[in-house]
Amino acid sequence: MFSRLIIDAAYALQTSKSYQSRKQFFKNLLDNNKYKYKKYVDIFMMTLIFFSVAVLIREVKYPLHDYLFYFNSYVISIIFFIEYILRFWIHSSMSAIIVNRAEHDSLLSREVRLMRAFKKIARVKASYIFSLTAIIDLLAVLPFFHELRLLRLFILFRVFKLFRYANSFQTLTSVLATKKFEFFTLAIFASIVIFVSSVLIYVMEANNPSSPVNTLFDAVYWSIVTISTVGYGDVTPITSEGRAVAMIVIIAGIAVLAFTTSLVVSAFTEKLDEIREVKTIEDITKIKHLYLVCGYENVAKDVVAKLIKRYNSVIILDEDEGRVEEAKKDGFTALNYDPGQVESYKKLRINMQTQVKGVLCLRESDVANVYSALTIRSLHKDVPILSLLIEESNRKKLQYAGIDTIVYPQELIGLITKELVGKPVAFEVVHELRSEDSNVHIRELAVTQRIIDNFSTVGELGNKKFRIVLLGISKKDTGHFYFNPLDETFIENGDFLLVIGNKHFIKEFELYLHKKVKNA
Template structure:
């Protein structure tokens, strides 16, 4: 009966949208580094940690306001406790464990084993509780028992909580963790030297009345201070044998220091690329919109240069030399294979909302077809523009799903034709498109605000701004109307094609937006 009730609750929670949304929200807030509000939560917790430490320091020699003590001992501790419980909650799903157990037992035709499910839950939660991070969290709550004065020192565990909130600390420790074995070996060596030298110096010096080493603890203290190359000088050996031991420990100390420094340096240099990559991916994840260029060869380099003036551009290429070139040119580039789904998973981006277009600009049709197919395999709608190197492969790119195909050779052929056949049109259009000429052609989208001010073409007053209205592109008809008749109605989403000096075009655009009827 009770089992049935527990199962009902589990199924209810598992299917409840509100419950799942709430849990998901707290998961994002506490654990998801890419969640936009997590940084605010982390900042709040860091602030609380610092308040605790400041109060502790102040309390050593001065009187601290009762409210602050209360705030430190109860409010901060309670906040940390709530945070701890929430972390415990989101670390795993109890309802899912119960449901899985029920499904498993049903399949085997056995009654629901609540006891086994209960132990499984305990086991999983215990696993979480014993993780170093969770242990630090629980120790940070201890100052709640402020009456136990000696426990106040536990407030320092709160400082350890900073590791959880500051990502650079996590990176630092994860880098050092990669050299676990080397550090362990070094620790063993240093411990051995400290142990042997402590015993030796004690034996050599303890019976000498002039020596300040009287206990084994003094000997241990001296060993640690010496091997670390700090050498305070408050305790020094005075016998010849003791000095000999000191020389050995000093030599070993230099070796330990050199070894540990080189370990840290090598760990960082080995992980440097990985750290940079993680940082780049994090930055990309936060971008609102960008162009994704697959492959970085000559055409891609020029396109990236042109697009980057107004938009963000991200480059993916599997070739390290090309990636290096892209980075040298000032772009964000990753050594990821654009033809692999895994690359896009690692990027953790939402293609539909973040990517304006994917440009397959490798100078190889095989690569471009492969990349196009890869992208299409998980996104049907994103705009893909691909370079075509040989006309015989055009249909392959179409089948793969490219939205637009650009065949450079055909383009050059057409340009040659126009140059021969229509030099005037060619020069005019070239001048209008060139960034270097002062006269440009721009498109201005009719926004809601423009519509509030103007409803017809003849109201636009472009002559006053010394710009030419070439025509209007009607969004609904999907058609361009050259030299539109004066009473043509403007609609939201239409585009005005304006020719003129770029400064005047900008002024005209401002006027369209600013005018108040």
């Protein structure tokens, strides 16, 4: 009966949408770096920590106001305790463990062994409770018991909590963790040197009444100060034997310092690329809309430069390290990932549906472009893909790979030559209109409800006053382009006005269109 009740409750929690969404919300808030509100929680917690430490420092010499004291001891402690409990809750799912056990046992047609589930829950939750970060979290709550003066010093544990909220701290520890064995060896070496030198200096100096080394603690203090090459000079050996020991400790100290420095430097050097990559990926996940460029060769270089010039975010993927380096030197975001591998996109952690405006396969090889396009298509069926076509005979293969737009440079050259020989002046004019460097531009102005509220027909727009040519209107429903529309033509929300003119005049015209003329 009791076990039935527990299993039912576990199933109820597992299938409850509101419970799961709440749990996911707190999981995101506390643990998911990609979640946009997490940074606010982090900042809030860090502020509390710094406030706590500031109170502790002030308290040393000045009396505290009661409200400050209670805020520091109770309010902050309670907030930290709530955080501790929430982390305990989201760390693992008890209901999931019980449901899994129940399903496992019923599959084997036997009585549900709830005890095993409880043991697993205890094991999993204990792994959280005894983790270093959880212990620090718990100790940071202890100043709540402020009557015990010693416990108030546990406020300093709140500082350790900063590791949780600042990513750079986590990076630092992860880098140093790669040299765990070397640091352990160094610690053993330093401990032996400190132990031996402390004993030696104690033996040599302690019996001399004029020596400052009187206790073993003095000897250990002197050894650590000397080996670290700090050398305060408050405790110094005065006997010749003691000085001989000092010389050995000084030399050992230089070795320890050099070893430590080289360890830290080598750990960072080895991990530098990885750290940069992690940082780049983190930055990429924060970009709202981006173009993904597969391959960084001739055309890609120019396309990326032009897209960046128009304030777009562009991410370059290329399996060739040399080309990636070149892209980085050119000032672009590039990753040495193979665009033909699904793994690359998993590492990138980008959302193809919402983040990617388009994928550009710009390798100068149809094989590579088809490979990249197929990989992307396997991940998302709707993301727009544009690709270069190098050999006309491969056009069908590119279409079959799911590429939406194919650009065949040879075909472009053919069309351009035709136009060049037929209408050279017109060609130059159109070329100028398309060029970013010219003063006269062609622009697409989206018609919004705000514009419709003020201007309902083409005649009302008054583009001629702004010395702007209205080439036509592209209708939102049909996509049909109406060239040189009559003044009586109605404009609708969602239409696009194609205007030609000086870029400054176009800007002014656009601002004018958005002004609330009628309501003003």
